[in-house]
Amino acid sequence: MLEGLLPTDATHFMRVHAPERDARRIADLIAESFDPAEVAVANFEQPDGDWAVEAYAGSAFDPELLRDLVVAAAGEAYAAHVEFGALQEKDWIAASLEGLAPVRVGPFHVHGSHDRARVPVNGIGIEIEAALAFGTGHHGTTQGCLAAIVDEARRRRPRRVLDVGTGTGVLAIAAARLFRIPVMAGDIDAVAVRTARDNSRANASGAFVHTVLAPGVDAGPLRAAAPYDLILANILLPPLKRLARSLRPLLAPGGRLVLSGLLTSHASAALAAYRTQGLVLVRRRDIEGWTTLTLAVAEKERKAALPPT
Structure with missing residues (x-):
């Protein structure tokens, strides 16, 4: 799940690992607590079966508040292992969409340009790229x-x-x-x-x-x-x-x-x-x-x- 799109002023990230249920709770609470234009949240499954939650922000980045939200959503044990860091300069907006498969709902196939060829002939392809809007x-x-x-x-x-x-x-x-x-x-x-x-x-x-x-x-x-x-x-x-x-x-x-x-x-x-x-x-x-x-x-x-x- 990608909640919003990465803000243009993003300079820092938060990452925490948890089982799927707790990861979803953490991601939902962070998403509810911030303006999606200022803080983007993602949760996803990792190869080992565990889940990761990541939050990206710039001026709105608040490590103490983010840690408190992790505690509220999943408990102190996960908050003790929260990782904070600075983003390296790269095209991380595009990178955030890598691995996101097209979403199919009825005839609609919402996808990025990298998955344009995966839209079936009888489907309605909607191509949405990285942007500032949700x-x-x-x-x-x-x-x-x-x-x-x-x-x-x-x-x-x-x-x-x-x-x-x-x-x-x-x-x-x-x-x-x-x-x-x-x-x-x-x-x-x-x-x-x-x-x-x-x-x-x-x-x-x-x-x-x-x-x-x-x-x-x-x-x-x-x-x-x-x-x-x-x-x-x-x-x-x-x-x-x-x-x-x-x-x-x-x-x-x-x-x-x-x-x-x-x-x-x-x-x-x-x-x-x-x-x-x-x-x-x-x-x-x-x-x-x-x-x-x-x-x-x-x-x-x-x-x-x-x-x-």
């Missing part, structure tokens, strides 16, 4: 959202899609490639907006994906394109809770809202925030300790909104 497709949150897009394709063909917190644009690209419809992709980070725009053009979806620099969903272009039949919000619990009231009016009748970026322990809190807006759970996916929720308007709310006959 989203290589290898994280459980992204996989859950891709699966939700596949669910929507089985249900119907949406007319408009919104991707909130687009990052690298992988979800917007997936929806555009599968449905061939307009997709609005917003992000609060200008780097993410540029990255998503470049990636959509490189993946033959530039004519469909419209990127917008926007905090939340109040930007004029995002609201003007509403209502949306499918809204994807792969961010984190606090902003998801803040957006509940703003997202509900953007959802078209019969539409679906997909929430992700949630630790499994946070899913109930997110669902509670959206239930107050008249939404109900349609499907839940748990992938590697992360949860993706698909929501719809409750039947009684939908009927109340229908015009009189």
Whole structure:
């Protein structure tokens, strides 16, 4: 798993070895505790069957805090063996993606340029390279959202899609490639907006994906394109809770809202925030300790909104 992409100012790393279960806990807690643009986290199996957790950062590198997080996630025994070091000058962004096999979810194959030839002829290849924005497709949150897009394709063909917190644009690209419809992709980070725009053009979806620099969903272009039949919000619990009231009016009748970026322990809190807006759970996916929720308007709310006959 690669949580985010390596920050450009990365100068130091942390490494600790642990069994798989503890390694995942350590990686999840570190990922939850830092901005993914400042600290990147990876956990992976080693040839001897043990697992390693690595964190990379620059100005945000805090050895004491990282050690405390290891203690909180797995105990003092592992914290005693945490290794810290300085990064050597090299193309470590590209190196971080070496060995990451393409991710397949339904027809989607998310891959780097080194695996371009591995995409089957009948697959939808989405090529995402190293960048400053989150989203290589290898994280459980992204996989859950891709699966939700596949669910929507089985249900119907949406007319408009919104991707909130687009990052690298992988979800917007997936929806555009599968449905061939307009997709609005917003992000609060200008780097993410540029990255998503470049990636959509490189993946033959530039004519469909419209990127917008926007905090939340109040930007004029995002609201003007509403209502949306499918809204994807792969961010984190606090902003998801803040957006509940703003997202509900953007959802078209019969539409679906997909929430992700949630630790499994946070899913109930997110669902509670959206239930107050008249939404109900349609499907839940748990992938590697992360949860993706698909929501719809409750039947009684939908009927109340229908015009009189």
